[in-house]
Amino acid sequence: MTSAKIAVIGGDGIGPEVTAEAIKVLTAVAPDTFEFVDYDLGAERWLRTGEVLPDSVLEELKHVDAIALGAVGAAPGSKAIPSGLLERGLLLKLRFAFDHAINLRPSILYPGVPTPLAPGLVEGRTVDFVVVREGTEGLYCGNGGAVRVGTAQELATEVSVNTYFGVERVVRDAFRRAQARRGKLTLLHKHNVLVNAGRLWNRAFTEIAAEFPDVTTNYLHIDAAMIAMVVDPSQFDVIVTDNLFGDIVTDLAAAVTGGIGLAASANINPTGEYPSMFEPVHGSAPDIAGKGIADPTAAISSMALLLDHLGRPELARRIDEAVSADIAERGGEKLGTTQIGDRIAARVA
Amino acid sequence: MTSAKIAVIGGDGIGPEVTAEAIKVLTAVAPDTFEFVDYDLGAERWLRTGEVLPDSVLEELKHVDAIALGAVGAAPGSKAIPSGLLERGLLLKLRFAFDHAINLRPSILYPGVPTPLAPGLVEGRTVDFVVVREGTEGLYCGNGGAVRVGTAQELATEVSVNTYFGVERVVRDAFRRAQARRGKLTLLHKHNVLVNAGRLWNRAFTEIAAEFPDVTTNYLHIDAAMIAMVVDPSQFDVIVTDNLFGDIVTDLAAAVTGGIGLAASANINPTGEYPSMFEPVHGSAPDIAGKGIADPTAAISSMALLLDHLGRPELARRIDEAVSADIAERGGEKLGTTQIGDRIAARVA
Ligand SMILES: CC(C)[C@H](C(=O)O)[C@@H](O)C(=O)O
Ligand SMILES: CC(C)[C@H](C(=O)O)[C@@H](O)C(=O)O
Numbered sequence: 001m002t003s004a005k006i007a008v009i010g011g012d013g014i015g016p017e018v019t020a021e022a023i024k025v026l027t028a029v030a031p032d033t034f035e036f037v038d039y040d041l042g043a044e045r046w047l048r049t050g051e052v053l054p055d056s057v058l059e060e061l062k063h064v065d066a067i068a069l070g071a072v073g074a075a076p077g078s079k080a081i082p083s084g085l086l087e088r089g090l091l092l093k094l095r096f097a098f099d100h101a102i103n104l105r106p107s108i109l110y111p112g113v114p115t116p117l118a119p120g121l122v123e124g125r126t127v128d129f130v131v132v133r134e135g136t137e138g139l140y141c142g143n144g145g146a147v148r149v150g151t152a153q154e155l156a157t158e159v160s161v162n163t164y165f166g167v168e169r170v171v172r173d174a175f176r177r178a179q180a181r182r183g184k185l186t187l188l189h190k191h192n193v194l195v196n197a198g199r200l201w202n203r204a205f206t207e208i209a210a211e212f213p214d215v216t217t218n219y220l221h222i223d224a225a226m227i228a229m230v231v232d233p234s235q236f237d238v239i240v241t242d243n244l245f246g247d248i249v250t251d252l253a254a255a256v257t258g259g260i261g262l263a264a265s266a267n268i269n270p271t272g273e274y275p276s277m278f279e280p281v282h283g284s285a286p287d288i289a290g291k292g293i294a295d296p297t298a299a300i301s302s303m304a305l306l307l308d309h310l311g312r313p314e315l316a317r318r319i320d321e322a323v324s325a326d327i328a329e330r331g332g333e334k335l336g337t338t339q340i341g342d343r344i345a346a347r348v349a
Numbered sequence: 350m351t352s353a354k355i356a357v358i359g360g361d362g363i364g365p366e367v368t369a370e371a372i373k374v375l376t377a378v379a380p381d382t383f384e385f386v387d388y389d390l391g392a393e394r395w396l397r398t399g400e401v402l403p404d405s406v407l408e409e410l411k412h413v414d415a416i417a418l419g420a421v422g423a424a425p426g427s428k429a430i431p432s433g434l435l436e437r438g439l440l441l442k443l444r445f446a447f448d449h450a451i452n453l454r455p456s457i458l459y460p461g462v463p464t465p466l467a468p469g470l471v472e473g474r475t476v477d478f479v480v481v482r483e484g485t486e487g488l489y490c491g492n493g494g495a496v497r498v499g500t501a502q503e504l505a506t507e508v509s510v511n512t513y514f515g516v517e518r519v520v521r522d523a524f525r526r527a528q529a530r531r532g533k534l535t536l537l538h539k540h541n542v543l544v545n546a547g548r549l550w551n552r553a554f555t556e557i558a559a560e561f562p563d564v565t566t567n568y569l570h571i572d573a574a575m576i577a578m579v580v581d582p583s584q585f586d587v588i589v590t591d592n593l594f595g596d597i598v599t600d601l602a603a604a605v606t607g608g609i610g611l612a613a614s615a616n617i618n619p620t621g622e623y624p625s626m627f628e629p630v631h632g633s634a635p636d637i638a639g640k641g642i643a644d645p646t647a648a649i650s651s652m653a654l655l656l657d658h659l660g661r662p663e664l665a666r667r668i669d670e671a672v673s674a675d676i677a678e679r680g681g682e683k684l685g686t687t688q689i690g691d692r693i694a695a696r697v698a
Contacts, residue, residue: 073541083540083548083551084540088541088542088544092542115467116579116580117466118463118467118468119467139542139543142544144543144545144546146545146548146549148513149548150552151513152513152517153512153514154513154552155511155513156511156545156546156548156549157508157509157545157546158508158511158546159508159509160493160506160507160509162505162506162507163504163505164497164503164504165501165502191432191433192422193436193488193489193593194488195437195493196493196494196505196506196507197506198433199505200503200505202432203499223596223597223599223600226575226600226604227603227609230465230579230601230605231465247539247572248572248575249575251572251575251576252601255575255576259576259580260576283573
């Protein structure tokens with residue numbers, strides 16, 4: 001990586017605000033390394049032009065080295081923008097078009113971060129795990145339909161699609177990560193009810209486990225995982241799960257490790273054929289947009305995942321350490337968006 | 350209700366242990382009122398006879414006034430019993446055969462109950478809400494399949510089925526309950542991704558809301574609900590959601606209000622054509638079965654829901670009050686299964 005081209009999609013709501021700080025930190029940790037290209041996509045673009053993600057833009061994006069995304073999506077109750085239009089037309093479109101099979105979501109409870117959990121449950125324990133969420137299948141394929149829409153006889157379906165190809169690669173990725181960490185991998189599913197998908201996930205998990213005898217494995221139903229996550233999140237090292245369960249459990253994981261304002265994520269294309277994408281787990285939070293109060297930490301930490309992915313782990317660790325040190329120094333104090341960005345940028349420089 | 354016939358299905362693991370205490374309390378609060386008929390169903394019956402729920406038993410069960418169920422299901426890792434066989438062949442079979450559309454799951458944080466949440470988040474606030482979970486549709490229909498099973502080309506699907514008929518009745522039920530409580534109803538879904546099912550749920554919710562102008566409504570994506578549930582569960586009054594989201598959120602709700610050992614539930618047939626079923630939210634917990642340490646409180650509280658359903662709210666409240674008083678007196682002390690049953694039975698007598 002001498003010079004790398006990063007596509008920046010700030011998106012909606014607080015997205016552009018937090019992304020600006022992420023880019024600030026990335027530039028501070030690696031000056032003269034990145035070329036940034038801004039893409040004006042999201043709610044405003046759609047309202048102005050009716051375009052969500054033009055084909056020409058998708059084509060251009062194919063050739064960048066990585067994508068830094070802020071957040072996408074109108075307010076849930078918005079009347080101007082149909083529900084999910086931007087999420088599906090932009091965020092999910094990119095995840096699917098660029099085959100982002102591995103949706104990586106680390107959760108670390110940094111010292112000094114206020115957690116909603118009772119002190120006794122986390123004191124003296126290390127909460128540091130990563131969820132490997134499948135990113136290209138499951139209920140996210142848009143494979144549903146409806147008949148007799150708008151009538152009392154309406155029937156609406158949603159189909160969860162699971163292939164061995166898709167499951168195998170994410171499970172294998174998770175085993176590798178577990179092996180490189182504390183050697184523990186947990187599969188989350190609901191195979192007592194979702195028997196077809198469950199059998200496939202179980203088979204892939206069991207088969208690949210045989211190749212990783214040094215990784216300890218266990219299984220939790222997704223409902224039981226909710227309890228485990230709040231009573232003892234320190235039990236987890238690596239978690240692997242499908243697209244929807246991953247969506248749900250990572251928000252809970254973020255909440256117990258200090259909130260969605262700190263949760264970073266990477267959408268990784270496993271073959272390198274397409275650019276990977278780095279984004280905070282949080283959404284566009286329209287309610288606090290424009291106030292300068294959004295926490296950019298998650299967006300900044302996502303840049304560490306980007307650096308890891310581009311083969312610069314030493315720079316990635318500098319961001320991680322700066323984030324951790326800054327959070328400790330803040331001690332729960334609420335700082336503004338640019339203030340946090342400036343502080344972390346100064347630390348990594 | 351002069352005399353009512355209750356079918357008792359203890360089931361597996363701790364199921365029979367907690368159910369015995371529930372029946373003890375029910376008999377104490379209403380002596381000479383109930384006739385109990387025991388049904389030997391579950392893992393052991395299946396291992397012995399290969400039968401999960403014979404048609405003749407299903408036919409008999411149709412004619413009882415209510416069903417008290419303990420828990421069903423083998424240990425997740427069990428080799429002797431195929432995954433989900435008992436859950437689907439017995440528990441879900443009963444919910445579907447008896448059209449248990451309304452799966453009611455109250456969560457109350459009783460004074461003195463240890464919660465995994467930080468004290469500051471719940472102190473001085475009332476956490477008292479009920480989840481109305483749809484019970485007969487969604488991903489629980491068993492409407493999935495697989496091709497090329499066992500190969501590298503396997504494809505497995507699961508279909509979420511949502512009908513206006515099914516959604517309307519559960520949403521209406523939830524509005525009624527909200528009206529009779531604190532007047533607030535929250536819809537949980539993921540309509541930005543599950544657009545077909547989401548549109549149907551939204552429409553039913555919006556239409557019925559117009560009939561209940563005194564009920565305040567809001568909407569949360571299921572992932573955002575995870576965060577809301579741990580940072581401020583006091584914000585909820587009534588929650589309505591689909592079968593799978595309801596499964597997931599009620600375990601989390603149980604966890605934050607003192608654990609699955611306290612969470613009661615009712616599976617209600619809305620027309621009264623079939624018997625309703627009352628059961629703790631927790632599973633069969635094979636790891637602690639036979640030790641006499643399972644907490645029967647959830648099973649006991651489920652009997653209050655049974656009494657409500659059979660038109661004896663004054664007796665139901667006696668159980669609720671006894672449970673609450675006993676929990677306060679326990680003060681977090683761990684008591685045995687029969688000990689708790691005896692104490693609550695003595696209080697209601
Ligand atoms: C915005 C939404 C489509 C998205 C998802 O469901 O994946 C978000 O919740 C996330 O977790 O990245
Ligand atoms: C045992 C299982 C099938 C069941 C469900 O998923 O509904 C349980 O988790 C519950 O919540 O009652």
